[in-house]
Amino acid sequence: MTTVAAKPAAVAAKPATMAQALGRALRDAMAEDPAVHVMGEDVGTLGGVFRITDGLAGEFGDDRCTDTPLAEAGILGTAVGMAMYGLRPVVEMQFDAFAYPAFEQLVSHVARMRNRTKGRMPLPLTVRVPYGGGIGGVEHHSDSSEAYYMATPGLHVVTPSTVADAYGLLRAAIASDDPVVFLEPKRLYWSKADWNPEHPLAVEPIGRAVVRRSGRSATLITYGPSVPVCLEAAEAARAEGWDLEVVDLRSLVPFDDETVCASVRRTGRAVVVHESGGFGGPGGEIAARVTERCFHHLEAPVLRVAGFDIPYPPPMLERHHLPGVDRILDAVARLQWEAES
Amino acid sequence: MTTVAAKPAAVAAKPATMAQALGRALRDAMAEDPAVHVMGEDVGTLGGVFRITDGLAGEFGDDRCTDTPLAEAGILGTAVGMAMYGLRPVVEMQFDAFAYPAFEQLVSHVARMRNRTKGRMPLPLTVRVPYGGGIGGVEHHSDSSEAYYMATPGLHVVTPSTVADAYGLLRAAIASDDPVVFLEPKRLYWSKADWNPEHPLAVEPIGRAVVRRSGRSATLITYGPSVPVCLEAAEAARAEGWDLEVVDLRSLVPFDDETVCASVRRTGRAVVVHESGGFGGPGGEIAARVTERCFHHLEAPVLRVAGFDIPYPPPMLERHHLPGVDRILDAVARLQWEAES
Amino acid sequence: MKSRSLTVMDQRGTYRPAPPPAWQPRTDAAPLLPDAEPYRVLGTEAARQADPGLLRRLYAELVRGRRYNAQATALTKQGRLAVYPSSTGQEACQVAAALALEDRDWLFPSYRDTLAAIARGLDPVQALSLLRGDWHTGYDPREHRIAPLCTPLATQLPHAVGLAHAARLKGDGVVALAMVGDGGTSEGDFHEALNFAAVWQAPVVFLVQNNGFAISVPLAKQTAAPSLAHKAVGYGMPGRLVDGNDAAALHEVLTEAVRHARAGGGPTLVEAVTYRIDAHTNADDATRYRGDAEVQAWRDHDPIALLARELTERGLLDEEAVRKARDDAEAVAADLRARMNQDPGLDPMDLFAHVYAEPTPQLREQAAQLRAELDAEAEGTATTPEGTGR
Amino acid sequence: MKSRSLTVMDQRGTYRPAPPPAWQPRTDAAPLLPDAEPYRVLGTEAARQADPGLLRRLYAELVRGRRYNAQATALTKQGRLAVYPSSTGQEACQVAAALALEDRDWLFPSYRDTLAAIARGLDPVQALSLLRGDWHTGYDPREHRIAPLCTPLATQLPHAVGLAHAARLKGDGVVALAMVGDGGTSEGDFHEALNFAAVWQAPVVFLVQNNGFAISVPLAKQTAAPSLAHKAVGYGMPGRLVDGNDAAALHEVLTEAVRHARAGGGPTLVEAVTYRIDAHTNADDATRYRGDAEVQAWRDHDPIALLARELTERGLLDEEAVRKARDDAEAVAADLRARMNQDPGLDPMDLFAHVYAEPTPQLREQAAQLRAELDAEAEGTATTPEGTGR
Ligand SMILES: Cc1ncc(C[n+]2csc(CCOP(=O)(O)OP(=O)(O)O)c2C)c(N)n1
């Protein structure tokens, strides 16, 4: 698994995984604010199937970290009621595809409660969804469902790609007075970075993209599990003479037009990269809005490298589906370099 | 309500509404193929809240047109089982937002059954969803949910804008060996066209867009409820000196790149128009793919006129939300005409 | 399996090993089962013991509620409401639900339950926002402890459970009462809510108004259960079957269920057997799915008439009281009529104000666009300012 | 409301008006209720009457099933399976479910039920496609009348109801048997499926394998019901509680429920009380949530041992038969091992072949792209052909 560098920690830094950073974020949030409650399937005694919530039930008790009955609509629906009463529930969906039973609660209630009540009933609620493939998961365990959430006004949609962001963005999500769908890239759970567990990392504001790598030839616009792949592609591209910039969106909603467009205006070329299926996926929105805003800076159309428009493949075939370095470089090659020179 | 002209009928034509055409399509399909079963809430005795299924229970009996218990996941889930046994269920969801409880069945099963079984278990199943606003519906009765369905590989997504297409496309959907989400624009239910009820209209192939109005200045790419609005805008645009082409997609999946791109290559300018929210909505995909394919033909970026990125407004405010003629003309005006001349 | 005599089952009893270790019944099923017939108070001995003040209060509320339903339906004809789902015939359920609660408790109404919200003290004009179409929820849920009127059926039931659970964790002694129709019991959310409530022993009362129909679909196509109250046993909570047109019986059963919940006894499922006298909404044609005779039979079991008869027999209702109730109801209707005729004074810019705590940059752009359009419209420069879709 | 003595409820009985017109109980609740204790055959008088041939057949299948579970778990260690959810300890449920069905009937397994599919005659290699990861469903559901192994819990239950309903409409005499875990009963789809089944009187049998846990979550956090079988009454169908480690009892109850469904009697809910001896899957650490003592208690109630004891006591099982069963199981395991070590021979182009009956133009483009990549890879021109994400 790719190792992603985080912000350097002050003292006595040691390697931590993204999974640990997420767990730490939950712990710190619970310790700071008694209104924060964690709930979901197997989050208590077991500590979650990915062990993100490990130790929370022990530290804060079953009422703060609760093993619920096995019913996702019920989990999210009761969390809505808890938020209505002033709590800050953090819900874990066990896998991407197992969030679908809660879709109605999410779309019809979570996303609309504040607006419905003219702001009188905000819903501070975080829905953690482990998402994406690359872990050899069997059917229904590797979906990229961000397109559904992006198309639902009223939700924030956030996804980290580094250990530091995992901590900082999850803290910000829990602190937000709005509902946040927090997408955790499963295959980065075991990615590592040095950090100092005594000095937890900063809370990151929601809604700002970051340039993970500066470059001048073209911009790779990406997020979550595809960030390390893009960074790898950018390294490989040097051999071809391309100096690629990599923008990590971090937040799909709100969308940071400013950072993205500043980069594309500089480079004049862009490729959007994500695992989610291409058709109707996030890349269409991103390419369209970049084109609307940067049309006269573009030397070539904004291209997309995405998962195929197919149900997520079985483990033995997933490598053919996932956008990899070669596919990204192929797309970069199609950015009409001849036209420029 | 706007009246849309259908193909001229042979003899004794008289006006029919889109609602009637849909009902007739169901009737004819049921009469031709005993495997076709209609099911949903209130579709039997009542004939549906929009009366689309009026008379079917009387003609074909309760077992062919069935009032189900009130549970959308159950309706779609049992329809899956019926299709597995060789029937061709046509499911009615009462309103757009009330299809969400069935989302998991749709995404996790309906869309995947054929692929999951390597083609051995196709699912010939039609899900009729009345969608969109403009009818003064209270909360949850006016959603445009097509972005969710477009982002789900394995589904066909079809939507008529004329009386003739309502008949022709619904027949094709029911005849299809694949699952089709058939989106019915509620506010066109009472739109009328002349047709001859003795000679039902042709079955339209799924996957082909049509040029509803030819023009040379720019292309309006649209579908469903926005087609009449675009045609109206095209008429109004003549006063401004613009000759607009209007492409009615009819099928969002598969997408007819050929027809759309041929038009845009001719006109050099395009605006995508739909009611669905802009961010993460269908327009992003459409603008992106048109730009990818027609970049050097474009005089201006492909623009989008869409619903705002907000939960659907209450009836008294919906007119401010819906893309109307003025907003379309504003977008056309922003297509950088100066740059050309 | 209609009879339980499986071939060798009769042999049982001779040898009974202990149950396997993981299996123990957690509750005794018998006390969870509802009565075989709906519970009644009016017209029975029990009514003699009921508090006269309560009965008179219920009567006044029912009369006012019926008038409110008639007025709201009339307002749809005048285009003042987008739609109105009447609770005529179900006023006893609506009023009893409201009156069973203390001030600190929460009510979770469905889309049909504006009357319950009003009986709880909510301003009718605020209650009607959703159906008038000026906004979705027209009141502050926290101020009134009334959750938003809920359109997607049964989806507010898990909210009630979560809220009650949170209140219990805080030790606030707050109870939630959630309302759902017979049709709504078929939804998955009903099941999940009741199960969570029972597992958490949440202080929540579920009131099913079984009015015989889900729009046009009769109960027999909705369930094959002995009663909807029987569903309780599958969750390990008590089920109660009540005559939904008997305001006194309802008030007693609901009050007892609320008290039980508050005392830490956990949730109760109450089925109130009633009837919707009006069509589903003003837009519905009920003659398509039911006959006059059936409606008439239920008119003969009218909640107001049942209560009036009891009160009259006991000398608790004189002409004066009847007139007072009627006048009071007329005043409420007149006030509603007058205020619903006023322009709600909407600001289209509100469309962007409450989607998030802070509007996103995208929403700020869109708000600016609408602002410009409205300004242009105000200046009269827009060619066609009116009409849907323009 | 723990005791049913509401203040005035005691007064009832003196006056009992007819129930309101819309309310009639549709079924008598009493026969729907399960027994207070799980039904047993083995070790009881009833076992004496059981068919010796059937008992011996069950024994051989259980032994084979246990060996299959062990082999499949071993294959995960060798990287031949992506994951394996073992049914060790639950073999009696698996085998009885398969054997209760006729050839024309349909089985709807959950993700844990490969053994049931195999006991029904499916090739283990085909059954394991999902868990091996070479495809999702590795067999033709229509050929074997086995629905795809279903990962999202309880979601296949409505499919079973729909299929059974369709079969009934065609008059085919086909029954569907659908399997779900104790955890799965909490899902909305469980509720909706059972309700549809009862309303439609569909010929379907629901088998809940209550193995005490949903991954780590024990039954007490899943439900407060007297038993899961008690849920049946809320749908108006009979509920049956069976010892899930007693193959003879299960076979009898399931066969009877299938017969009842085939005869037009409608659905039955069967709860089999059993235990998962292995961890949830090879990836799970069961020591985090349960103790050895509990596992040992269940080992003492082992389905194979229970059956072997009965057979031995009746002189129906000699060493020869034991050895034959074991040899047979070993042969099956060896065959499975050998075949799972073979390359499944996958064609990546299959990714595009079955999404639709006809690939969309978009999929044709994407297939061409992958084809070109694969060709380049084959020619060795690709720089880094291997590895996830490349
Ligand atoms: C999830 C959902 N599905 C469908 C509808 C459409 N609908 C509105 S009312 C209604 C019938 C409700 O019946 P019931 O629950 O008995 O309540 P009642 O109308 O009788 O008060 C239906 C199907 C809805 N509002 N929500």
Ligand SMILES: Cc1ncc(C[n+]2csc(CCOP(=O)(O)OP(=O)(O)O)c2C)c(N)n1
């Ligand atoms: C809808 C859904 N939610 C969550 C999961 C993840 N998951 C897989 S197995 C399991 C526990 C299942 O428990 P139970 O139903 O008792 O079956 P068992 O594993 O004991 O056979 C969970 C939560 C899933 N597969 N589907």
Ligand SMILES: [Mg+2]
């Ligand atoms: Mg009803």
Ligand SMILES: [Mg+2]
């Ligand atoms: Mg289990």
